Amino acid sequence: MINRGSYVWQPQKMDMFRKSRKAQDKRLYVWQLPIRLSHWLNILCITSLIITGYYISNPFMHAISEDQSIMAMMRFIHFVSAHILIASALIRIYWLFAGNKFARLKEFLPFTAEKRKEVLCFIKFYAFLKKEVHHPIGHNALAAISYSFAYFMIFLAILTGYALYSESHTGFFWYLAGGWVFGILSDGTIRLIHHFVMWVLTAFLIVHVYIVWLNDNIEGNGLISSIFTGYKIYHKD
Amino acid sequence: MLKSKDTIFDGLYSFGVSRRNFIKFCASMSATLALSSSAVPQIVEALEKKKKPYAIWLHFQECTGDTESILRASKPSIAQIVLDIVSLEYHETIMAGSGHAAEKALHDVVKNQKAKYIAIVEGSIPIKDGGIYCTIGGRTALDIANEVCGNAFVTLNVGSCSCWGGVSSAKPNPTGAVGIADAVSGIKYVNLPGCPVNAENITATIVHYLTFGTLPVLDRHNRPLFAYGKRIHDNCERRPHFDAGQFVRKWGDEGHRLGWCLYELGCKGPMAYKNCPTIKWNEGISYPIQAGHPCFACASNDSWDVFGPIYTRAPHVPGAGYQATADKIGAAVVAGTAAAVATHAAIRTFLGYKQKEKFAKEKDEADKIK
Numbered sequence A: 001m002i003n004r005g006s007y008v009w010q011p012q013k014m015d016m017f018r019k020s021r022k023a024q025d026k027r028l029y030v031w032q033l034p035i036r037l038s039h040w041l042n043i044l045c046i047t048s049l050i051i052t053g054y055y056i057s058n059p060f061m062h063a064i065s066e067d068q069s070i071m072a073m074m075r076f077i078h079f080v081s082a083h084i085l086i087a088s089a090l091i092r093i094y095w096l097f098a099g100n101k102f103a104r105l106k107e108f109l110p111f112t113a114e115k116r117k118e119v120l121c122f123i124k125f126y127a128f129l130k131k132e133v134h135h136p137i138g139h140n141a142l143a144a145i146s147y148s149f150a151y152f153m154i155f156l157a158i159l160t161g162y163a164l165y166s167e168s169h170t171g172f173f174w175y176l177a178g179g180w181v182f183g184i185l186s187d188g189t190i191r192l193i194h195h196f197v198m199w200v201l202t203a204f205l206i207v208h209v210y211i212v213w214l215n216d217n218i219e220g221n222g223l224i225s226s227i228f229t230g231y232k233i234y235h236k237d
Numbered sequence B: 001m002l003k004s005k006d007t008i009f010d011g012l013y014s015f016g017v018s019r020r021n022f023i024k025f026c027a028s029m030s031a032t033l034a035l036s037s038s039a040v041p042q043i044v045e046a047l048e049k050k051k052k053p054y055a056i057w058l059h060f061q062e063c064t065g066d067t068e069s070i071l072r073a074s075k076p077s078i079a080q081i082v083l084d085i086v087s088l089e090y091h092e093t094i095m096a097g098s099g100h101a102a103e104k105a106l107h108d109v110v111k112n113q114k115a116k117y118i119a120i121v122e123g124s125i126p127i128k129d130g131g132i133y134c135t136i137g138g139r140t141a142l143d144i145a146n147e148v149c150g151n152a153f154v155t156l157n158v159g160s161c162s163c164w165g166g167v168s169s170a171k172p173n174p175t176g177a178v179g180i181a182d183a184v185s186g187i188k189y190v191n192l193p194g195c196p197v198n199a200e201n202i203t204a205t206i207v208h209y210l211t212f213g214t215l216p217v218l219d220r221h222n223r224p225l226f227a228y229g230k231r232i233h234d235n236c237e238r239r240p241h242f243d244a245g246q247f248v249r250k251w252g253d254e255g256h257r258l259g260w261c262l263y264e265l266g267c268k269g270p271m272a273y274k275n276c277p278t279i280k281w282n283e284g285i286s287y288p289i290q291a292g293h294p295c296f297a298c299a300s301n302d303s304w305d306v307f308g309p310i311y312t313r314a315p316h317v318p319g320a321g322y323q324a325t326a327d328k329i330g331a332a333v334v335a336g337t338a339a340a341v342a343t344h345a346a347i348r349t350f351l352g353y354k355q356k357e358k359f360a361k362e363k364d365e366a367d368k369i370k
Helices: A011-024 A033-057 A070-098 A113-126 A141-168 A172-177 A179-183 A187-219 A223-229 B008-014 B019-032 B039-049 B065-071 B076-084 B099-112 B141-150 B160-164 B199-212 B239-244 B326-369
Strands: A026-029 A231-234 B054-059 B087-091 B118-122 B154-158 B189-192
Touching: A033 A070, A033 A141, A033 A187, A033 A223, A070 A141, A070 B239, A113 A141, A141 A172, A141 A179, A141 A187, A172 A179, A179 A187, A187 A223, A187 B326, A223 A231, B008 B019, B008 B039, B008 B076, B019 B039, B019 B199, B039 B199, B054 B099, B054 B141, B065 B199, B087 B099, B099 B141, B118 B141, B118 B160, B118 B199, B154 B160, B154 B199, B160 B189, B189 B199
Parallel strands: B054 B087, B054 B118, B118 B154, B154 B189
Antiparallel strands: A026 A231
């Protein structure tokens, strides 16, 4: 009766839906604790890395007295955040293999015909070419691609970041961590990639927040609260 | 030309360099090479006993800045030492001979001292259109380099131009300028980049070869580690101002007068590897950052096309036009994304209202039927 798969905004029907919610709908535990933890660590670290990283490239605040250490502090926060982000990425990678079916690696590989179809469906849906789309319980295939893309960007940032870190931290460990990149790319190119990843991740954040809000609004599936609680609302019909 | 059978000390002595100054020079070379003081006697012994190696100094597509860097020393002794450490048989700027006599001296060394002499090259080699953009005595630079560098024991590329093309290879590189190692394949070479090169680093490289019989340890760009192993940023005397967050905002402001960090004026110290902060220039008087000018990483392969413009911090995006820094492109990407999201939201809201009207209509009709 209620067409929940559609983007159509139905205020009158939504009231009905809200009343019938408890009776009809099921709360499903989708995002396990490591996923939520990793997600919020990512948010925290990426935000801090963007702000401090931008400061390092373009110091917009100036010290007013000599005993301040703004740049040193910014770099310290940048490096600490970077290492927390790496820890968070490691948690997420571990959970690709140890998590529930919504967190597994399979969810992120769009290689089955079904997944490819889903990607196309969602592209059409977001481009207003399709009015209804079936929302899967976990990530939809297009969202999964966008998260893989974001993680690829994070990977680039980590690699180029360690390369730059190895400039002031010499030794074999830091060479292994990133110093070897200088054998492939020049210093300028490494800095360019590291800097550009910041802007791409900023753009990703904007799109991510908007799409999440959009889906939560359309679907009424509690998407936004699900990343706090882990529970999504699943409509039985 | 000097008598090439002389030892280096003999040559210096005949120019009036005292033994005391000679020992001081050996000690300073040991320090430049980052060796311990126990290496000083070894250097002294080598320079006293060994014969001067033959050397040929070639000029190609360049500004003679590297020669100037050596000749313009404030005290004559160091200039003599630098020039007397080798038996310089051919140097277009300072040789007395000219014409066929000079060319003959060049050919004699190449023929008689094959694989024994040192070729010191200043300037890039244009390889476009058969190398016609730089010809000397009717021969192309490429031709001369093939003959002289190809037969040398080692080629010392002095200055950024001969290392990787330097300013003459900056985009659009109309002459197809490349470094010596790219033009003449299979040669043994040492890169001593810089714009210009530091005379102490050339001398120290040769002294190392004379003393130990080997070339100094080189990095992945064939640069001696003793001179190019450390980052300018890590040895900069303005580094505390960087860490504090005290930056010069524009030329001649208060921070500039107080000697604050030049980062915002586009200083490339964090990307530049050279021993400028320790050995400095002009007999240790000063170097660009000390004099209040940002480093532009003159010794780096990237200084023109990637690190430039000189006075901006943001990385330059290759192939995206002169004004397009990574920040401008990145900000455009984010602004475009935000605009796209806003448009999407607007369209969706509009469609939503249309739908609402439709429902209202349907409801009215349903009411009417009732």
